[in-house]
Amino acid sequence: MKQAVRNVVLVHGAFADGSGWEPVFNILKKEGYTVAIVQHPETSYAEDVKFTKAVIDRQPGPVVLVGHSYGGAVITEAGNHPKVAALVYIAAFGLDTGESCASIEQDVPPATTGIKATDDGYFYIDPAAFHADFAADLPEAQTAFMAASQVLISADSFTHKVTNPAWKSKPAWYMVATEDRSINPDQERMMAKRMNAQTIEVKSSHVAYMSHAKETAQLIIEAANSVHVNE
Numbered sequence: 001m002k003q004a005v006r007n008v009v010l011v012h013g014a015f016a017d018g019s020g021w022e023p024v025f026n027i028l029k030k031e032g033y034t035v036a037i038v039q040h041p042e043t044s045y046a047e048d049v050k051f052t053k054a055v056i057d058r059q060p061g062p063v064v065l066v067g068h069s070y071g072g073a074v075i076t077e078a079g080n081h082p083k084v085a086a087l088v089y090i091a092a093f094g095l096d097t098g099e100s101c102a103s104i105e106q107d108v109p110p111a112t113t114g115i116k117a118t119d120d121g122y123f124y125i126d127p128a129a130f131h132a133d134f135a136a137d138l139p140e141a142q143t144a145f146m147a148a149s150q151v152l153i154s155a156d157s158f159t160h161k162v163t164n165p166a167w168k169s170k171p172a173w174y175m176v177a178t179e180d181r182s183i184n185p186d187q188e189r190m191m192a193k194r195m196n197a198q199t200i201e202v203k204s205s206h207v208a209y210m211s212h213a214k215e216t217a218q219l220i221i222e223a224a225n226s227v228h229v230n231e
Contacts (some may be wrong), residue, residue: 005085005224007034007059011052011078012070013092014042014101014153015125015134016146016207020068023213024220031221034060040074042153045160052078060084062229066220067092068209069182070153073101074100079166086223087167091177092211094191095162102159104187111181122152132179137204137211142209165195171198173223175208183204198222 008028018037028035036059048089052074056063060157067075072092073216079087093101095134114129126135130147131140138146174192178185178201192199200219209216 003228005227005229006032007036007061007063008220009036009052009055009059009063009065011038011040011065011067011071011074013067013071014123014158015150016068017149017151020146020207020210024034024209024217027213027217028220031217033221033224042070042151042157043056044154044156045073045077048074049078050132050155056081056083056136062197063225064088064220064227066090069206070091070101070157073157073160073162074164076165076167079143079170080164084166084170085227087170088173088220088223089172089177089192089197090205090219091180091183091188091206093183094165094167094172094174094195094197096160096165097163100159100161101157104191105126106184107191108184108187110184110187117155118152119154119211123158124152125152129145133206135205135207135210136179136181138207140230143177144168144213167195167197171223173219175212175219176201177204177206177208178202180206180208181205199224 040048066088112133127147131143174197
C-alpha cells in the first residue's frame with residue numbers, strides 16, 4: 001500500500017549545530033512525524049555525508065531529507081541513499097556535478113564579508129558581523145550566543161566537489177530566503193530552478209529554518225505528503 005512519508009531527517013549548515021532545528025522539530029513531532037537531527041562535525045565533506053547516511057540508516061522507513069545552507073551540499077550527495085524519497089533545501093546549496101560551495105559562491109557572491117579563515121584550515125563568522133550577515137531577524141541576544149558557540153567549518157567541507165547530485169533523480173523542494181546575506185538569494189533561485197524544485201520565498205535572513213519555522217515545517221510536510229512510497 002502506498003503511503004505518505006512519515007520520517008524526517010534534518011541536516012544543519014555551517015557555523016551551526018542541530019539545536020537550531022528545535023522549533024521545526026517540535027512542529028513536526030506534534031504533527032506525528034518521526035524526526036531525527038544529524039550532528040555532523042563539519043570536519044570534512046566525506047565525514048558529514050557519512051554521519052548523515054548513518055542517521056538515515058537508522059530510520060524506520062522512507063525519509064524526507066532536509067538541509068539548511070551547507071547542509072544542502074551534504075544532502076545533495078547523502079540523498080542518494082535508497083531510503084530518501086524527497087529532498088528539501090532551506091536557503092541551501094543545491095550543487096550540481098563538479099560544484100562546491102566555494103566555487104558556486106565565486107560566481108554569485110553573497111553580501112557577507114564576515115567569513116574569516118583560521119590558520120589550521122577552518123572558517124568562522126566574525127562575531128561582529130554574525131547578527132547582520134547570518135541571522136538578522138533573530139534577537140541580538142540569541143545571535144550573540146550563536147556567534148560564541150558557532151561550529152567552525154573545514155576548508156574541505158566548503159571546497160569539496162559534489163559528484164552525484166541526488167536531486168537529478170529525486171523530487172526537491174526549496175525555500176528561498178529573500179534577505180539572505182550568506183548565500184545570494186538570486187543564486188538560491190537559480191539552484192531551485194535548475195533542480196525543478198517546488199519553490200517558495202520568505203522574507204528572511206539566512207537562518208530561515210529558525211526565523212520562519214512554521215513555513216519551513218509546512219514545506220517539509222508538503223514534501224512528505226507529495227511522495228508516496230510502499231510501506
